[in-house]
Amino acid sequence: MTPRQVQKHVMDYLEATECQIIEKSPVHVTVKLSPRADQMLTDRPYYWGFVERTGAEPQTLSFTFVFDPEKYDAAASVPTPRGGAGLIAAGGNNVAVGYGAPASPPPWGGGAAASQGPNDAKGPGARPPGGNPGPDAGSNPGANAGGAAGGPISAAGNAAANNGPNDGILARYFGVTPMLPRLGPGLIRREDITFGSRRLRQIWSAAQTEGKCLHLFEAPGNLQRMTLFSAAYEPWLAVCFKVELSCDLRREELHFTGVSLLTGEVRENFSSILDSLELTPRLPENVHIQPYEISLASGAGLLERHILSKLSGQDYSWAEAARRRLQEELEIIDAYYEELLKEPDEEKRFATQEQHASRRKETIWQYEPNISVSPVVYGLFHLRRQ
Incomplete structure (x- = not known):
């Protein structure tokens, strides 16, 4: 898919x-x-x-x-443009600051320091953002530049430790954990x-559990709602049977069959009839349901007999071939254990017998032809009588 x-x-x-x-x-x-x-x-x-x-x-x-995780991750990795964000380059005592102030703090947390020049911090007690206080902090432009932009690592660490959302002793020992995306009152989890x-x-x-049993009505057109006489709806019981044909190979078939609870008519490929109709779970206006002539139990019996008669007419050469392969496998197993079963030690011989029986049982389960029929979806459909 x-x-x-x-x-x-x-x-x-x-x-x-x-x-x-x-x-x-x-x-x-x-x-x-x-x-x-x-x-x-x-x-x-x-x-x-x-x-x-x-x-x-x-x-x-x-x-x-x-x-599509690849396309989603590729789109998420594209950086979001920030309006008016300046270019920050730290090298020694020189700090190049862009012309505009960033609209929001950059991801490394140094937005406040980046917007200041080397001589912005004044006074002996001034403390540049991201730096350490000192008596001569305002008179040393190199210290200010280093405190303002002192490398991405130091700026990020100081900003995250002092101003981050996870400020505390755990953040000091384990680092700052990025905030998970939230929308509304709860956390939104991603699943691929x-x-x-x-x-x-x-x-x-x-979907299969909740949609196993259906009760739907054919939606009438606008013309039917404006007519004086109500339309007659015919009840249909439809079942989608899954037929499993298994041996050492496996094949599955789906048979969607419907029976009219008014006349007893059986129609195969009932899904082709429903595909062309608009169905609704509510009884439409200006329609009436005709009374059942056949009960639901009798209708289900008609469908079961129909699917069994259809299966009885199929070609079962595959089952004969599977039985021949089964016999060959059993002969190989018996030949292998023939000498082992002659073990004089009674305890070892008993363990070998159990192993031999278990191996034959597994082989029979694998190769023995089997046919099973089970209902997948079933429902009661009320359709306009033709």
Whole structure:
């Protein structure tokens, strides 16, 4: 999958769960999760149990989901231009100061000192920013220049230690930790979402769990809302079956089949019918649902019999070939353990028998043909009767 396709899947889920989109670009999205999405994605059962017991206002987490990390990092590494920022060059006693004052302090923390010339600090008790106080600080331009711009390392260390956001004993021993980006009341965490990532699999699993059962109606046009007679909607029960054909190889098939609960008609490839329709979760205006002639249990039985009859007519030469490979593997295993089972030591012979049985069981599990059918998505659809 391309980053654009991954982004579409994630955005569809975020919109369906009513998450708040804070910022969006072609390569990332910053979002504040809704309570529904937070419970599915953040794995905080104790917190949500506390919210349910106490009735407290839930505080959901915020994330920056990055779909193309290379482009995102490349864009983030471009320095932001600062309006009127001057060029600072420190070399001995000479300080070259730009014509304009910087709009905001530079990242190394020496903005206040950089805007001063070598003779700006006056008086015997003056203390240049970033320097050390001395009796002759104002009369020595070299000291002022050194205190103002005394190299990027000293200026950064003094500014960070004295004026930084993490001033304290921990900052002295471990250095200044940069402030993490914050937006709103909580911290925004970055996560890279690419094909195969853990978070993308989690979103797919949540979407599959929440969207397994559907109840939708066909949206009528504007003309239907203005007519005097209501439209008749026919109920359909549709199930998407996943058929797994497995041996030492594996194949999966999806069969989306629907049955009319009014007439009992079964239609294959039911998704092609739904793709051309606009569906809504609410009952539209000026329509009515026809009463069911077939119950939901009977409709489900019709679909199960239909999929089984369809599978019974397929070619199963692959299963015969798998059984032949299974027999060959079992013969090789039996030939290998034939001599080992003649061990006179009873304890060793018993351990060998267990190993032989375990190896045969694993081989049978791997090569034995197997067919399983399970419903992936199912729903009740009310469509305009043709």
